[in-house]
Amino acid sequence: MIAMEQDIKADRTSNSAHSTQHTALPLTIALAKGRMQDEALHVLACAGVSVSDEALASRRLAVEDERGRYRFVFVKPADVPVYVEHGIADCGVVGRDVLLETEADVLQPLDLGINRCCIAVAARADATGHEVGMLRVATKYPRIAAAHFGARGVPVEIIELSGSVELAPVLGLADCIVDLVETGRTLAENGLVVVETITESTGRLVVNRASYQLKATAVGELIEALRQAVGVGAVTDA
Amino acid sequence: MPDGVRYYFGAEARLRRAVEDVAMSVFAGWSYEEIATPALDYFALFDRGMGHGEAQRAFRFTDTDGRLLALRPDVTSSVARASATLFANRPRPLRLCYAASVFRQRPRSHAEWRREWTQLGCELIGAAGAAADLETLLITIEVLEQLGLAGRFRITLNHVEIFNGLAAQLALDATAREELRRIIDTRDTDALNRFLAAHTQSAQTNAARHPLTRFTGQSDIIAAARQQLTDARSTSALDALAEVWRVLEALQLSDCFEIDLGDVSGLDYYTGLVYKIYVAGAGTRVGSGGRYDELTANFGGREPAVGFVLDLDALTDVLARSHSTLALNGQTQPTIIDDDDIATRFRAARLSRTNGERIELK
Numbered sequence: 001m002i003a004m005e006q007d008i009k010a011d012r013t014s015n016s017a018h019s020t021q022h023t024a025l026p027l028t029i030a031l032a033k034g035r036m037q038d039e040a041l042h043v044l045a046c047a048g049v050s051v052s053d054e055a056l057a058s059r060r061l062a063v064e065d066e067r068g069r070y071r072f073v074f075v076k077p078a079d080v081p082v083y084v085e086h087g088i089a090d091c092g093v094v095g096r097d098v099l100l101e102t103e104a105d106v107l108q109p110l111d112l113g114i115n116r117c118c119i120a121v122a123a124r125a126d127a128t129g130h131e132v133g134m135l136r137v138a139t140k141y142p143r144i145a146a147a148h149f150g151a152r153g154v155p156v157e158i159i160e161l162s163g164s165v166e167l168a169p170v171l172g173l174a175d176c177i178v179d180l181v182e183t184g185r186t187l188a189e190n191g192l193v194v195v196e197t198i199t200e201s202t203g204r205l206v207v208n209r210a211s212y213q214l215k216a217t218a219v220g221e222l223i224e225a226l227r228q229a230v231g232v233g234a235v236t237d238a
Numbered sequence: 239m240p241d242g243v244r245y246y247f248g249a250e251a252r253l254r255r256a257v258e259d260v261a262m263s264v265f266a267g268w269s270y271e272e273i274a275t276p277a278l279d280y281f282a283l284f285d286r287g288m289g290h291g292e293a294q295r296a297f298r299f300t301d302t303d304g305r306l307l308a309l310r311p312d313v314t315s316s317v318a319r320a321s322a323t324l325f326a327n328r329p330r331p332l333r334l335c336y337a338a339s340v341f342r343q344r345p346r347s348h349a350e351w352r353r354e355w356t357q358l359g360c361e362l363i364g365a366a367g368a369a370a371d372l373e374t375l376l377i378t379i380e381v382l383e384q385l386g387l388a389g390r391f392r393i394t395l396n397h398v399e400i401f402n403g404l405a406a407q408l409a410l411d412a413t414a415r416e417e418l419r420r421i422i423d424t425r426d427t428d429a430l431n432r433f434l435a436a437h438t439q440s441a442q443t444n445a446a447r448h449p450l451t452r453f454t455g456q457s458d459i460i461a462a463a464r465q466q467l468t469d470a471r472s473t474s475a476l477d478a479l480a481e482v483w484r485v486l487e488a489l490q491l492s493d494c495f496e497i498d499l500g501d502v503s504g505l506d507y508y509t510g511l512v513y514k515i516y517v518a519g520a521g522t523r524v525g526s527g528g529r530y531d532e533l534t535a536n537f538g539g540r541e542p543a544v545g546f547v548l549d550l551d552a553l554t555d556v557l558a559r560s561h562s563t564l565a566l567n568g569q570t571q572p573t574i575i576d577d578d579d580i581a582t583r584f585r586a587a588r589l590s591r592t593n594g595e596r597i598e599l600k
Contacts, residue, residue: 105350106424107500108425213392
């Protein structure tokens with residue numbers, strides 16, 4: 001917040017300024033804790049933005065990168081879009097699954113290609129294909145599930161769970177589940193199979209709409225550096 | 239209390255009042271005449287004025303005769319109707335301004351949580367061209383400067399015909415057009431490349447990727463876009479943007495601006511220049527504006543028009559957080575009036591008030 005209140009004219013000059021001094025507008029980046037954190041930090045390191053092991057080892061939730069240009073905050077995945085939408089964080093790294101579920105109003109300039117997985121409908125392998133008047137769907141993604149079945153005109157009862165969704169069909173709480181599938185091992189262990197893939201999900205760079213304009217130079221540099229690191233630099237400025 | 243509404247009191251209410259006064263005095267300084275519109279009107283007015291999608295967010299209920307009413311979700315629709323009817327015979331251009339609350343159901347954004355907020359707006363009706371567009375931009379800048387926000391705001395400029403030209407050239411149906419709009423709106427470069435690859439045949443249009451995927455910049459982005467967007471609609475839109483930019487540079491104001499080809503909101507409503515206003519310290523935009531030449535046609539006569547709104551509540555938030563001294567100017571200590579005899583007390587009160595003093599009765 002404090003960073004945002006500085007004179008934004010500094011943004012226009014930060015291009016030349018940060019190489020000699022790192023006082024120009026630091027960017028705040030929200031990272032999803034957990035599964036995505038390591039891969040996100042790896043991509044950032046490839047882009048020349050590294051956080052010392054010492055800083056990571058500490059249990060602080062806000063740390064700076066080694067050159068003092070970026071401040072990182074570590075929050076729960078579902079909270080990344082919240083911080084970015086409010087402009088408390090300028091940028092964030094979060095999975096597409098979270099963005100779809102929260103319907104976050106943020107810019108998504110870059111697919112980082114990390115933590116590739118899919119959101120799928122899964123059911124018991126022995127489930128018979130008989131027609132039901134109402135499908136019971138257990139999920140951590142009620143919006144995605146409702147939108148998916150709604151678009152197909154299938155009436156569903158959404159049962160929202162906060163974890164161990166695979167149990168629901170096994171115990172008879174639901175007919176099927178909508179969940180993130182990475183390797184499919186957890187599904188297989190519980191006797192479930194993927195019936196239909198709804199969409200792919202990867203880690204994405206998201207940017208606050210105001211920061212994209214007010215800190216255009218700094219945000220643009222970060223996007224370009226990450227684009228090169230990810231190796232999708234096919235369309236860059238000539 | 240329901241979601242999305244709130245009280246204002248104390249220092250915050252004083253600041254909010256001061257912001258409104260600054261804006262209205264700037265508007266008056268540019269000869270914009272205040273207009274107050276009904277807070278309650280037929281839903282059909284907003285459905286025509288804002289377009290079906292946006293009007294859906296209005297709070298609706300039925301009149302005693304069964305007709306559908308709405309709490310106004312915007313002021314522009316009503317102003318457009320007034321200019322086509324009440325002011326049909328007035329000489330043009332019309333310069334109208336307002337400070338009015340608007341009501342909308344919760345939008346997509348979670349950061350924009352308000353369902354009631356106040357718009358400070360100007361409408362310049364019956365004037366076409368870059369000069370009219372620039373007039374509204376300069377008024378916007380003056381308000382922000384007078385609020386003490388100089389150097390802390392940025393206004394993005396775009397022209398809707400750049401997107402419309404591209405969509406027409408690609409011969410997109412409504413679904414594909416909306417898909418392209420959504421991709422550009424979220425600046426999703428990878429998805430845009432995939433989309434253009436799927437929808438273009440010739441190498442010539444293929445090259446159109448470049449300026450749109452870069453999205454923002456200053457005059458350089460107009461030059462880059464010219465290289466690639468060669469259809470007539472996009473070209474004349476780029477000419478219009480370049481003309482506005484040339485004047486802003488001549489006025490040494492271009493540092494406050496950014497060209498943002500990725501601003502593709504309100505395409506069904508705007509017909510020319512569009513702009514969005516951002517202030518450091520606010521995570522969402524604090525205002526927007528643009529040209530809407532087709533709007534008044536809904537109410538009788540088609541005429542060129544351009545206007546903008548600033549969000550009073552968002553501006554108050556930013557200023558309150560940065561400890562603005564705006565509301566402190568002219569604040570005096572009250573004269574305390576105390577006398578056991580009621581008549582004496584009020585005689586003293588009336589005398590002090592005649593002298594223009596602030597009083598507080600014991």
